Amino acid sequence: MLPIRVLVAKPGLDGHDRGALIIAQALRDEGMEVIYTGLRQSPAQIVATAIQEDVEVIGLSCLSGAHNDLFPEVMRLLKAQGVNDMIVVGGGVIPQSDIPFLKEHGIAAIFTPGTTTKETADFIRVAVKKLREEPINESDSKN
Amino acid sequence: MSNPSWQKRKQHWLQKTEEFVQKTPERKERFQTLSGIEVDRLYTPTEVTEEISTKIGLPGEYPYTRGIRPTMYRNRFWTMRQYAGFGSATETNKRFRYLLEQGQTGLSVAFDLPTQIGYDSDDAMSAGEVGKVGVAIDTLEDMENLLRGIPLDQVSTSMTINAPASILLAMYIAVAEKQGVEKEAIRGTIQNDILKEYIARGTYIFPPTPSMRLITDIFAYCQQHVPNFNTISISGYHIREAGSTAVQEVAFTLANGIAYVQAAMDKGLDVDQFAPRLSFFFNAHNHFFEEIAKFRAARRIWAKVMKERFRAKKERSHQLRFHTQTGGSTLTAQQPDNNIVRVTLQAMAAVLGGTQSLHTNARDEALALPTEESARIALRTQQIIAHESGVTDTVDPLGGSYYVESLTDQIEAEALAYIQKIDELGGAVGAVEQGYMQREIQRTALETQRKIESEEEIVVGLNKFRLAHEKEPDLMKIDSALAERQIKQLHAIRQRRNQQDVNQKLSALKQAAQGSENLMPFILEAVKSYATVGEISHSLRDIFGEYRII
Numbered sequence: 001m002l003p004i005r006v007l008v009a010k011p012g013l014d015g016h017d018r019g020a021l022i023i024a025q026a027l028r029d030e031g032m033e034v035i036y037t038g039l040r041q042s043p044a045q046i047v048a049t050a051i052q053e054d055v056e057v058i059g060l061s062c063l064s065g066a067h068n069d070l071f072p073e074v075m076r077l078l079k080a081q082g083v084n085d086m087i088v089v090g091g092g093v094i095p096q097s098d099i100p101f102l103k104e105h106g107i108a109a110i111f112t113p114g115t116t117t118k119e120t121a122d123f124i125r126v127a128v129k130k131l132r133e134e135p136i137n138e139s140d141s142k143n
Numbered sequence: 144m145s146n147p148s149w150q151k152r153k154q155h156w157l158q159k160t161e162e163f164v165q166k167t168p169e170r171k172e173r174f175q176t177l178s179g180i181e182v183d184r185l186y187t188p189t190e191v192t193e194e195i196s197t198k199i200g201l202p203g204e205y206p207y208t209r210g211i212r213p214t215m216y217r218n219r220f221w222t223m224r225q226y227a228g229f230g231s232a233t234e235t236n237k238r239f240r241y242l243l244e245q246g247q248t249g250l251s252v253a254f255d256l257p258t259q260i261g262y263d264s265d266d267a268m269s270a271g272e273v274g275k276v277g278v279a280i281d282t283l284e285d286m287e288n289l290l291r292g293i294p295l296d297q298v299s300t301s302m303t304i305n306a307p308a309s310i311l312l313a314m315y316i317a318v319a320e321k322q323g324v325e326k327e328a329i330r331g332t333i334q335n336d337i338l339k340e341y342i343a344r345g346t347y348i349f350p351p352t353p354s355m356r357l358i359t360d361i362f363a364y365c366q367q368h369v370p371n372f373n374t375i376s377i378s379g380y381h382i383r384e385a386g387s388t389a390v391q392e393v394a395f396t397l398a399n400g401i402a403y404v405q406a407a408m409d410k411g412l413d414v415d416q417f418a419p420r421l422s423f424f425f426n427a428h429n430h431f432f433e434e435i436a437k438f439r440a441a442r443r444i445w446a447k448v449m450k451e452r453f454r455a456k457k458e459r460s461h462q463l464r465f466h467t468q469t470g471g472s473t474l475t476a477q478q479p480d481n482n483i484v485r486v487t488l489q490a491m492a493a494v495l496g497g498t499q500s501l502h503t504n505a506r507d508e509a510l511a512l513p514t515e516e517s518a519r520i521a522l523r524t525q526q527i528i529a530h531e532s533g534v535t536d537t538v539d540p541l542g543g544s545y546y547v548e549s550l551t552d553q554i555e556a557e558a559l560a561y562i563q564k565i566d567e568l569g570g571a572v573g574a575v576e577q578g579y580m581q582r583e584i585q586r587t588a589l590e591t592q593r594k595i596e597s598e599e600e601i602v603v604g605l606n607k608f609r610l611a612h613e614k615e616p617d618l619m620k621i622d623s624a625l626a627e628r629q630i631k632q633l634h635a636i637r638q639r640r641n642q643q644d645v646n647q648k649l650s651a652l653k654q655a656a657q658g659s660e661n662l663m664p665f666i667l668e669a670v671k672s673y674a675t676v677g678e679i680s681h682s683l684r685d686i687f688g689e690y691r692i693i
Contacts, residue, residue, distance in 0.1 A: 013256035013272050015345015018385050018472070021585055022592050038692060039345050040260075042268070064256055065511070065621065069271025095510055096615045113476040113509050114605050116596045 004128045005055040009037040009046040011074065014064035019091060023059060026117030027124070043073040047081060055086065056128050059120075060107075062092040072105040085136045087127045091115070149191040156201045160184065160213040163203075169217040174536040182536040184217060188543060198443070199548065202538045206446035208439050208551065209539040210497040211462040216535035220248075222500035223525045224301060224466065228253030228277035229512050230625050232288035235278040239293060241515065245522055249500060250293070250300040250331075253277030254311070259346040261307045261680025264629045273626035276512070277303075281633045281675045286314040287321065296324045300331035301376070301466070301500075306348035308335040309357055310679050313667040316369065332373035332422055332466070335361060338399040339378050341575045341692070343385035343584065348680060351572050353687035355406045357662065362407050362417045364663035373422040375403060376466060382580075383426035384472045386588020389437045390554055392426060394561030395571075395580050397444055401562070402571035404453055414453050418460035427489040427496075428470040434489070435541060436550035438465070438496025444555055444562075467493035468502040474509040477613055478604035482506040487524050494528055495541055501525055511618040633675065640673040648672045649682045656686040 008024045010017055017039060024036045035053050037046060050058050060071055071090050078086060090102060091111040099110045108127060111120050174182040185202065188195075200206060203213030212218065225242055227250075228235045239250055254277040257269035263281050264273045273279050280286055290300075295318065304311040312333050319329045337354040340347040347354070358375065365374045379387075379396035387395065400421065407417050425441065427434055445463035449455040469489035474482045483506050490503050503521040505513030513521065529535055541547045568574040575581075594600040601607050648669040655665045669679050 012270075013260050013262075013268065013346075014276075015256075015340075016384075017345065018588050022589055025585075025589055026592070040268075064272060065275040066271035068623075073270075093510065095618050097618070117592065118596065 004032045004057065004124060005053065006032050006034045006057040006059060006124065007037065007046070007050045007053060007055040008034055008059045008061065009041055009049070010039050010061055011041055011043055011046055011070040012062060012064060012066045013040055014062055014066070014092075015039055016063040016092075017061070019063070020059075020061040023061070023091070023117060023120060027059075027121055030117075030121040030125075032121070032124070043070055043077055046074055047077040047083075050078075050086060051081060051083060056131065057124055058086055058088045060088065060090040062090065062094070065093070067092060067094050068098055068101060071102050071107055075106040085131060087124070087131065089120070089123070091120070146191050146193065146196065148193075149196045152196065153187060153201070156204065156213070160203070163213055164218075167214075167218055169214055170219065171217075174217065176533065182533075184214060185538045186540075186543070198552075199542060205450070205458070205461055206443040207462055208443045209542045211442065211464060211499075213538070215497060215538045216494070216529070217538065220529045220535060221494065221498050221525075222249040222299070223247050223522060223529075224249040224251045224500045224502055225518060225522055226251040226253050226303065226468065226502050227518065228255075229619070230274040230278065230621055231629060232278055232280065232285040233291075236289055236291050236293075238515070238518075239289075242518070242522065243293075243298070245519060246526060247522055250298055251502060252289070252300065252302045252304075254302070254304055255279045256346070258311075258676055259304060259306070261310075261348050261676060261684070263675050263677030264626060264633055266677055269626075273629055274621055279625075279629050280311070280314070281629070281677070282636050282673045283314050283317055283670055284632075284636055284673065286311075286318050290315075290318050290322075294324075295319045295322055296328045300329075301334075302331065303334045305334050305337055305340050305344075305346055306354065307676055307680055308333045309361055309663055309666045310670060310676055312361065312369075312372070313663065313670040316667060317671050326369050327371065329369065330371045332376050333361070334378060334424070335375040336378045336399065336403075336424075338402060338571050338575055339381055339396070341690070342382060342395065342580045343387075344378075344381040347690050349683065349687040350690045351576065353656075353683075354690075355403075355572070358403065359407045359410045359412070360661045360663055362420075363410070363412055364661055365420065366412070366416050370420075372420065373464075374417065374420045376422050376424045377403065378424040380424050380426045380468055382584060383428060383470065385584050386472075386591060387584045388587050389428065389430070389433050390557045391561065391580075391583060391587065393437055393441045393444070393554060394558035394565075395584075396423065396425070397441065397448065397558065398562050398565040398571040398574070398580075400445065401448060401452070404449075405570065408453065414449075414455045415457040415460050418449060418453075418455050419457060419462075422499075423463055423465035425465055425467050425493075425498075426470050427467050427493040427498075429473050429485070429489065431488055431492050432547055433550055433554070434492035435496045436547050436554050438467075438493070438498065439547070439551045440554040440558065441465070442497070443551070444558060464499045466500040466502070467496075467498040469493070469504045471504055471508055474504060474506070475602060475605045476509040478610060479506045479510065479616060481604050482509070483520060483524065486521065487528070490524055490528055491532070491534065494534060495539075497539065507616060507618060510615065512621070514617065514619045636673055637675075644672045645669075645674045645678070649674055649678060652679065653682050653686055656683055
């Protein structure tokens with residue numbers, strides 16, 4: 001089976017990358033191929049990199065409180081580019097009360113402080129497996 | 144073995160301290176335990192070897208292991224300085240006034256990320272970030288609103304600002320002038336520590352060389368015009384938050400400090416002129432005794448570095464003065480009230496380590512910015528330590544503890560080994576450019592994460608003693624209409640101001656940036672013309688370029 005390709009991205013101006021770096025390394029240790037964008041990426045840059053690198057998963061990390069603006073913007077741009085089969089997950093300092101809003105916008109899961117790297121890796125593996133077995137086709141996404 | 148020189152030294156100290164107390168009286172005439180036992184100013188062994196005499200010494204004396212003042216908190220408590228800022232300048236001004244009313248003794252400004260990275264609120268890069276992690280400042284007008292009704296000749300203000308430190312300092316000076324307060328009279332600190340931004344915090348703008356120039360320009364300008372401002376706060380806090388150990392925190396911070404001193408001396412500044420205004424900022428983490436030892440070791444290393452390496456003569460140049468913040472990354476989102484206890488222990492370590500000022504984190508900071516209630520409990524925590532615990536009644540109560548002294552020695556030795564390694568890499572600037580410190584920190588961060596996940600390290604409420612159901616407390620929300628209002632206000636100022644004047648001041652700044660003149664006066668002029676943080680930063684970006692880490 002092909003290894004899972006993941007883009008770990010830091011949208012916005014937030015400089016806290018301890019979590020992003022740990023996740024990137026942990027997913028590599030789990031056998032995934034991980035690309036890390038570095039700091040200060042605009043949603044447009046992240047989407048462009050994700051498409052170029054042909055990843056199956058994007059992991060967004062934000063600790064600055066800008067998640068409600070930046071995460072949905074990534075989803076909007078993906079859709080605009082006709083991409084509807086990438087799994088986007090997020091993590092950071094994100095209150096529980098914001099999670100339903102982010103899920104409505106298509107974020108598959110939000111990992112808040114205290115989540116283990118294994119939980120994150122397991123979630124990604126299950127989601128990718130499902131996607132590989134039942135790919136989303138064009139007609140599904142036109143809702 | 145009796146040591147006559149120690150007896151003499153102690154006698155001398157007692158006499159000198161008596162004179163000091165005449166001038167700067169202690170909080171009380173007599174200090175007593177709750178049982179009425181008299182508490183002495185200082186406890187020392189009767190028999191002291193030469194080694195202990197030089198290594199541990201006496202408080203207020205080189206190498207300052209036991210503290211930088213002879214009477215420490217018997218004279219006055221540390222400055223209670225809670226980092227605060229969110230939303231608009233007017234809202235933050237309200238929080239400042241509230242904290243001052245509640246007995247806080249100094250201000251500490253948190254700026255939002257666009258301000259910290261030199262973007263205006265209406266810049267595309269600022270989307271979603273305006274007013275989120277701190278207050279949004281675009282022009283001098285915002286700074287006027289931020290400091291409204293706060294007498295700048297009486298309150299000292301710390302500003303967490305790095306790459307655009309000159310701009311925000313210039314704004315502070317300009318507001319003081321408007322209040323009728325002279326530059327010479329304002330007191331405070333700017334963080335102004337770019338090296339740790341590259342290493343751990345991420346709000347850099349320019350490459351290292353022009354960044355070091357901006358920093359040393361501030362040293363030179365303040366030495367002449369703003370003598371009571373701490374021109375830099377060399378910070379280990381964020382290095383620790385990024386995942387370093389206590390040893391790495393001390394080593395990398397002091398290595399950065401060495402780089403700043405070297406840069407200023409290379410510029411031709413006299414070490415004893417600028418060194419007394421250098422200040423430091425450390426983390427207070429979980430391991431109680433290691434943290435206490437860390438602060439003591441940092442003081443001793445710095446004193447030796449300044450005296451032996453840089454040949455500084457003034458006592459003030461040898462003294463490491465520092466602010467402390469309790470460790471944000473130790474807080475859990477789970478059972479957040481437990482964080483109050485963590486913060487108390489960490490704050491206690493900072494006090495037993497001899498801090499000059501302290502920020503205690505709020506219980507809900509793993510979830511959001513603190514609510515007013517959480518911020519108040521955090522401040523009360525410090526007040527309880529200061530007024531109720533009695534640990535402030537004698538100087539360096541743990542001095543001489545076999546354990547603490549041994550830990551202090553060990554941290555010193557291990558930190559010195561790191562500093563030597565960094566010297567070999569060409570000093571902190573070279574080491575940062577090679578990614579050395581970044582890699583070291585990442586390695587330990589990953590190790591810590593593994594230990595927590597394998598439960599080798601227990602975090603209460605997180606990997607042990609969990610609750611089946613957690614109820615999230617009420618959290619602070621930033622008004623989402625804020626950004627729009629801020630942008631509207633910014634556009635109004637752009638309309639109102641004299642654009643020709645702004646253009647002139649910005650082009651003068653750009654021209655100066657191409658040469659080697661001190662940039663502070665040019666930035667001050669630009670700020671007074673109501674040029675924005677973004678415009679000034681962009682002018683400098685045009686000349687200096689931007690730093691990129693891939």
